[in-house]
Amino acid sequence: MICNLCPRTCGALRTETEGHGVCRMPALPVVARAALHMWEEPPISGTRGAGTVFFSGCSLGCVFCQNESISHRDFGKPVTVSRLREIFFELIAQGAHNIDLVNPTHYAHVVAQALAEPLPVPVVWNSGGYDRVETLRALEGKIQIYLPDLKYVTPEYTEKYSGAADYPEAAQAAVLEMFRQTGPCAYDENGLLKRGVVIRHLVLPGKLAEAKRVMDWVSGHFAPGEVLFSLMSQYIPWGRAAEFPELNRRLRPSEARAAAEYMDALGLEGFTQEPESAEQAYIPPFDLTGV
Numbered sequence: 001m002i003c004n005l006c007p008r009t010c011g012a013l014r015t016e017t018e019g020h021g022v023c024r025m026p027a028l029p030v031v032a033r034a035a036l037h038m039w040e041e042p043p044i045s046g047t048r049g050a051g052t053v054f055f056s057g058c059s060l061g062c063v064f065c066q067n068e069s070i071s072h073r074d075f076g077k078p079v080t081v082s083r084l085r086e087i088f089f090e091l092i093a094q095g096a097h098n099i100d101l102v103n104p105t106h107y108a109h110v111v112a113q114a115l116a117e118p119l120p121v122p123v124v125w126n127s128g129g130y131d132r133v134e135t136l137r138a139l140e141g142k143i144q145i146y147l148p149d150l151k152y153v154t155p156e157y158t159e160k161y162s163g164a165a166d167y168p169e170a171a172q173a174a175v176l177e178m179f180r181q182t183g184p185c186a187y188d189e190n191g192l193l194k195r196g197v198v199i200r201h202l203v204l205p206g207k208l209a210e211a212k213r214v215m216d217w218v219s220g221h222f223a224p225g226e227v228l229f230s231l232m233s234q235y236i237p238w239g240r241a242a243e244f245p246e247l248n249r250r251l252r253p254s255e256a257r258a259a260a261e262y263m264d265a266l267g268l269e270g271f272t273q274e275p276e277s278a279e280q281a282y283i284p285p286f287d288l289t290g291v
């Protein structure tokens with residue numbers, strides 16, 4: 001295939017086994033782990049866990065990526081589309097409340113094929129937010145819950161820390177398209193999310209003002225309660241963070257507190273994390289479990 005799936009629109013050739021675009025990934029999906037996961041937001045992880053499928057490769061280049069062994073160093077195993085669907089059903093048999101596709105952007109074409117027939121549980125599109133609107137439109141009706149990051153709204157940061165100057169414009173358009181598809185959040189009888197958009201923002205050290213600008217954007221585009229906002233304070237220096245001294249520390253409790261207070265003052269509904277939750281335990285072992 002000639003690939004234009006993500007905002008990079010590389011037009012790169014992707015064969016079943018080789019990839020030549022920014023994401024480096026072949027046309028068949030490469031998966032590093034498929035297992036129940038308790039660390040998503042409460043109405044997604046529930047009591048039994050989200051059925052996470054971690055995809056390898058990435059079209060972004062975030063210098064602090066916590067999953068860099070799979071996103072930048074591409075660890076994982078190629079699987080066929082039929083095996084991917086089989087994995088979904090194995091996770092459902094283990095009790096997964098949903099199928100949680102982690103970093104699926106560059107595999108949108110195979111996700112659409114694997115979901116040609118609906119699943120008995122909601123499907124979560126858990127992306128970095130760097131999604132192309134045209135690609136999302138092709139997924140309409142197949143994805144019930146969108147869980148995008150909104151990492152920044154300032155191009156200077158997106159270029160420097162993620163290698164994508166167009167991230168703000170692309171991610172904002174993507175979030176609006178996601179909401180157009182799902183509408184406001186809706187829950188089942190057990191309080192689990194069955195439809196909606198949850199926007200995540202990881203507060204970076206020294207970037208409280210940027211976190212506020214992100215929250216301002218969300219507050220300016222959605223009525224209270226229409227989307228959920230997940231303010232993440234568990235940043236730990238990882239990946240290439242040592243090359244960026246300003247990112248090479250944990251968040252100060254005062255920064256996390258100020259961000260949470262701002263979220264509260266704006267009336268954004270959702271979730272916050274304690275900075276003490278910055279543990280490596282959030283990074284699951286990428287060991288081909290369930291693949």
Ligand code: SF4
Pocket residue numbers: 003004005006007008009010011012014020021022023024025059105106107
């Ligand atoms: S998904 Fe990969 S190959 Fe396709 S446009 Fe994006 S970076 Fe390029």
